[in-house]
Amino acid sequence: xxxxxxxxxxxxxxxxxxxxxxxxxxxxxxxxxxxxxxxxxxxxxxxxxxxxxxxxxxxxxxxxxxxxxxxxxxxxxxxxxxxxxxxxxxxxxxxxxxxxxxxxxxxxxxxxxxxxxxxxxxxxxxxxxxxxxxxxxxxxxxxxxxxxxxxxxxxxxxxxxxxxxxxxxxxxxxxxxxxxxxxxxxxxxxxxxxxxxxxxxxxxxxxxxxxxxxxxxxxxxxxxxxxxxxxxxxxxxxxxxxxxxxxxxxxxxxxxxxxxxxxxxxxxxxxxxxxxxxxxxxxxxxxxxxxxxxxxxxxxxxxxxxxxxxxxxxxxxxxxxxxxxxxxxxxxxxxxxxxxxxxxxxxxxxxxxxxxxxxxxxxxxxxxxxxxxxxxxxxxxxxxxxxxxxxxxxxxxxxxxxxxxxxxxxxxxxxxxxxxxxxxxxxxxxxxxxxxxxxxxxxxxxxxxxxxxxxxxxxxxxxxxxxxxxxxxxxxxxxxxxxxxxxxxxxxxxxxxxxxxxxxxxxxxxxxxxxxxxxxxxxxx
Numbered sequence: 105x106x107x108x109x110x111x112x113x114x115x116x117x118x119x120x121x122x123x124x125x126x127x128x129x130x131x132x133x134x135x136x137x138x139x140x141x142x143x144x145x146x147x148x149x150x151x152x153x154x155x156x157x158x159x160x161x162x163x164x165x166x167x168x169x170x171x172x173x174x175x176x177x178x179x180x181x182x183x184x185x186x187x188x189x190x191x192x193x194x195x196x197x198x199x200x201x202x203x204x205x206x207x208x209x210x211x212x213x214x215x216x217x218x219x220x221x222x223x224x225x226x227x228x229x230x231x232x233x234x235x236x237x238x239x240x241x242x243x244x245x246x247x248x249x250x251x252x253x254x255x256x257x258x259x260x261x262x263x264x265x266x267x268x269x270x271x272x273x274x275x276x277x278x279x280x281x282x283x284x285x286x287x288x289x290x291x292x293x294x295x296x297x298x299x300x301x302x303x304x305x306x307x308x309x310x311x312x313x314x315x316x317x318x319x320x321x322x323x324x325x326x327x328x329x330x331x332x333x334x335x336x337x338x339x340x341x342x343x344x345x346x347x348x349x350x351x352x353x354x355x356x357x358x359x360x361x362x363x364x365x366x367x368x369x370x371x372x373x374x375x376x377x378x379x380x381x382x383x384x385x386x387x388x389x390x391x392x393x394x395x396x397x398x399x400x401x402x403x404x405x406x407x408x409x410x411x412x413x414x415x416x417x418x419x420x421x422x423x424x425x426x427x428x429x430x431x432x433x434x435x436x437x438x439x440x441x442x443x444x445x446x447x448x449x450x451x452x453x454x455x456x457x458x459x460x461x462x463x464x465x466x467x468x469x470x471x472x473x474x475x476x477x478x479x480x481x482x483x484x485x486x487x488x489x490x491x492x493x494x495x496x497x498x499x500x501x502x503x504x505x506x507x508x509x510x511x512x513x514x515x516x517x518x519x520x521x522x523x524x525x526x527x528x529x530x531x532x533x534x535x536x537x538x539x540x541x542x543x544x545x546x547x548x549x550x551x552x553x554x555x556x557x558x559x560x561x562x563x564x565x566x567x568x569x570x571x572x573x574x575x576x577x578x579x580x581x582x583x584x585x586x587x588x589x590x591x592x593x594x595x596x597x598x599x600x601x602x603x604x605x606x607x608x609x610x611x612x613x614x615x616x617x618x619x620x621x622x623x624x625x626x627x628x629x
Contacts, residue, residue, distance in 0.1 A: 127276075
């Protein structure tokens with residue numbers, strides 16, 4: 105039958121963490137984050153100055169981009185010695201800790217965490233190609249993000265005549281996980297969450313190492329009152345339960361609870377008001393021309409999501425299925441502080457399984473952002489001066505998608521408008537994005553070429569591809585001066601195809617209406 109699980113406070117939960125422990129948590133912004141448990145750790149440290157020198161590990165965004173939430177609860181000097189994270193940018197105080205070299209820090213690909221936990225639970229070594237030839241590779245930076253970070257965690261390994269990265273077999277002492285409801289025996293579901301994170305994998309990995317699993321939930325219910333098939337973490341894997349303070353149990357970064365984001369109800373999708381004609385919309389239109397019929401895709405945050413807006417306006421949204429890293433398929437992706445959730449989703453699978461799909465080359469197309477591009481096609485989205493936000497799912501997705509489109513403006517802060525079907529440059533910008541050398545390799549052009557990926561770089565002024573290891577100019581916007589507006593705004597001179605074409609002039613018009621024809625033509629081939 106199983107015994108009732110002890111129900112404790114978040115402050116009592118903090119007493120279970122010892123000095124030098126490895127504490128791991130699940131998270132996505134504030135969603136999925138057992139934030140009340142972090143508050144308990146903060147309170148204990150303020151009272152006792154313990155636990156000291158812990159390692160804090162998480163896979164995804166943590167916090168809501170505002171000081172004092174997420175990982176910012178653990179900023180007290182001496183509390184955290186080392187972080188191992190997939191993304192740190194949502195907790196401004198922890199970002200400052202990294203920038204100021206106050207903690208050891210490793211920034212790993214998001215998908216690595218979920219699959220690593222599963223490997224630990226199954227008593228298996230974890231080898232993956234994710235991270236090869238990027239800053240994660242020990243031949244480059246080994247994922248180290250501060251000067252005081254010196255230990256090599258990641259090893260280069262050879263197996264079957266191929267290169268792999270071996271990630272460490274962590275001993276997790278305490279795991280914080282979160283759900284919606286748990287029965288008295290600890291069986292936990294996530295029915296009010298937006299997605300299924302790594303709760304199960306993390307709990308299993310922790311128990312495998314003899315660690316302690318603490319679950320934060322909204323409410324405890326009677327035994328046998330939850331559908332057994334809804335249980336994400338069985339009670340046998342949970343040691344203690346904490347009923348959350350509602351202030352620290354947000355569904356997303358901006359919403360406490362919405363049934364539509366939990367997938368409990370579908371809502372009418374209002375007709376999308378077309379975005380005004382702009383350089384950003386032109387970029388979205390050109391990227392959307394790469395859509396294939398009946399495809400499965402992933403769109404990054406920012407300019408990439410203009411592809412969805414364009415597709416909706418052009419009436420082709422049914423031609424593809426959008427997926428999100430957190431395991432969501434279909435629906436309408438939520439934006440702003442609800443990023444990562446979706447309305448009217450078709451399906452939701454565990455994040456670990458989603459990354460299996462991504463790493464297995466399941467995506468037909470990904471559209472991701474441009475940070476910095478060099479002549480070899482490398483893309484940096486993870487380091488800008490002292491700022492190191494972390495990769496999130498970028499490395500998993502960009503390394504393993506056959507058809508990949510990077511989108512963004514050609515320069516930093518450039519301004520332009522469209523007039524009579526031509527692009528007019530108002531201000532060239534503060535500086536180039538296409539550099540002689542990127543600050544950090546988040547995406548390796550060399551690795552992409554070795555693995556026969558098709559790579560495009562779409563800007564408002566020009567389109568480039570990756571050809572024989574070099575960035576090549578293949579299209580130019582109407583109205584643009586090649587030398588002044590493109591080549592002079594780059595730190596390197598790209599190869600230029602002999603038959604340099606003009607970007608489709610129709611995408612520079614107020615109304616387009618040509619995307620469906622482009623996609624239909626592909627289905628006939």
